[in-house]
Amino acid sequence: MLGKLIKHDLKALYRLMIPLHLLVLLAGLGVRFILNIRLYDKIPNAMFGLLIAGYILIMTIVPFVTVFALCWRFYKNLFTDEGYLTLTLPVTPNQHLLSKLISGIIWMLFDYAALILCIVLPVTIPDILAQSDQILAEMDEVLEMSSVTFFTLMFVIGLVSCVVNTLFYYVCIAIGQLFSKHRVIAAVIMYFAISTVLSTLNSAALLIAGFFPSAGGFPFFAIGSENLNTGYAAAPIIIKSCWFGIICMVIQGIASYAGTLYIMKKKINLE
Amino acid sequence: MKPIIECRSLSKKYGEFYALNNLTLSLGRGEIVGLLGPNGSGKSTLIKLVNGLLTPTLGDILIDGMRPGVESKKIVSYLPERTYLSGHRKVKDLIEYFDDFYDNFSKERAYDMLSHLEINPGARLKTLSKGTCEKVQLILVMSREADLYILDEPIGGVDPAARDYILNTILTNYNENATILISTHLIHDIENVLDRVIFIRNGQVVMNTSVDDIRMEQGKSVDTLFREVFRC
Structure with missing residues (x-):
């Protein structure tokens, strides 16, 4: 049943998602074309x-x-009203939520891939590739780590946030359903309210864990002691705060999933 | 044989308001039952509870001996009062959808009824009138070989001629062991097909009797009795 739910969830959005992301690819190809033939030398600056x-x-x-x-x-x-059909199908609330999550992640990854291509296409023209060694070396120097490590980290964070963000949107919508009226507005308010609380908690956790520099340097374990005297070191901070962020996101994702499932099981009340 | 619906001291509370209050009810099989009551009497709440769209505050509700869930949803075919079909979908897509999820759905029966009503399976729902959409919805629901059909206002939005077709469709498309629970305000139109009526008021059953008894013992039609019982 889960497979069938996913199939229908994907089917419901493909007519929007495919053209939308073709547009993204076309934009990437267009900019690549402009840069490749150096069209910017031939057209007015304003148009470029x-x-x-x-x-x-x-x-x-x-x-x-x-x-x-x-x-x-x-x-x-x-x-x-569609819920009168969807929620009376012979499937469990968990299967409904999983289906929405998996189909949501598939579309988010689709979006993610299209955006990466949209960025990669213009920057992989011969003019830029010729300079790539120098660009990467400079990036390595600024980041104080290999750019491969950096991009891998960003990629992992991107993947985790696809899942966690999707779950977070779902839990906010589900909480909005607990209100008797104006449920969409309630969901939007919930989104901003919970986001604010989470971001404050996140910042507090980062501060406590010592990822923010203070007058006395990094008080706890954020960087190795050798760096305390030698000055600022970006790489360890970035890597550790990324992992810390991933752990926070995973906790948030689990809480969002559990909250949504609870509401779907116990608190559904269609208008 | 277990009752198809059994409610034991069933209550559903919204805030401080009891939509159902200690309701006890048992429904057998093979009957067409009218669930009748004024607005706000608790009919929709009871129907939602049967379909697992709400959870009881207190008490128990059993469908063929099971709490509402995956197994009960397999044997209940539900027509809600609202149009639950998405406008951009084609009628044939919905038939595929029902066929995907319900083992007891008969595509042949659905296409047969569509052709009888001259509804184009390739048409998108948004291009059909409200009445035709309701017919499509009823066709989908009645094309299942269910043990319990729950029809909430099945004839509310269609013209009198279509009402006859719909009632005929209901009567000819269920097996003898199945129960049909119909909730409607149009009592006069359906009372001839009913075997039993349940009157519900303030979340409690005030009458659960056979239509024959009403006619024979009280010498009244269901419509007349309803007006007497629920006189404002």
Whole structure:
């Protein structure tokens, strides 16, 4: 049954997701083409600026549309009139949630991959590739770690946040359903309220764990003692705070999943 | 044989308000039952509880001896009052959807009823009238070989001619051991098909009797009795 649920959840959004992400790829290819043939030398600066602004706009808006579509599907399919059908199918609330999570992650990864391609396509033109060694060396120097390590970390964080963010949107929508009226607005308010609380807690945890520099340096275990005297060292801080962030995200993800499941099992009340 | 629906001291509370209050009820098989009561009497709450769309505050509800869940949903075919079909979907997509999830769904029966009502399976729901959408929904529900059909206002949104077809569809598409629970305000239109009526008020059953008894012993129609019992 889970496979069937996922199939129908994916099917419900492909008509939006495919064209939307083709647009992202086209934008990446377009900018690559412009840079490749050095079109910017031949067209007015204003027009070139507009094209780049369009490219950035597409890269900014598409992830929002993806997230909005996922949230809308979750809300509409489970908590509006459609819920009278969805929630009376012979499947468990856990299967419903898993299906929404897996299909959501698939679309988020699709979005993630399209955006990476959209960035990679323009920067892999021969002109830039010729300078890549120098660019990477400079990045290694600034980051104080291999850029491969850095990008791997960013990739892992990206993957974990795909899952955790999807779950977080779902739990906020589910909490919104506990209100008798204005449930969408309640869900949005919940999103901002819980985000604020979590971000404050996160900052507090980072501070306590010693990831923020203070007058006395890094008080706890954030960096090796050898760095306390020699000055600021970015790499250990970045790596450790990334792992710390991942652990926090995993805890948040588990709590979001458990909360959503509880509401779906015990507190469903369709209008 | 276990009752198809059994409620034991069932209560559902919203805030301080009891939508169902210590309701006890047992429904057998092979009957068409009218669940009747004024607005706010608790009909929808009871129906939602049967379908697992709400959880009881107190008491128990059993469907064929099971608490509402995956197994009970396999044998209950539910037509809600609201249109639950998404407008952008085609009728044939919905048939595939039902066929995917319900082992007891008959595609042949569904296509047969669609063709009888001249509904194009390739049409998107948003292109159909509200009445036609309701017919599609009823066709989907009645194309299942269920043990319990729950029809919430099945004829509320359609014209009188279509009502006859719908009632006929209901009567000809269920097996003798199945129970049909119909909730409606249009008592006059359906009372001829009912075997039993349950009157519900303030979340409690005030009458659970056969239609024959009403007619024979009280010499009244269900519609007349309803108006007397629930006179404002």
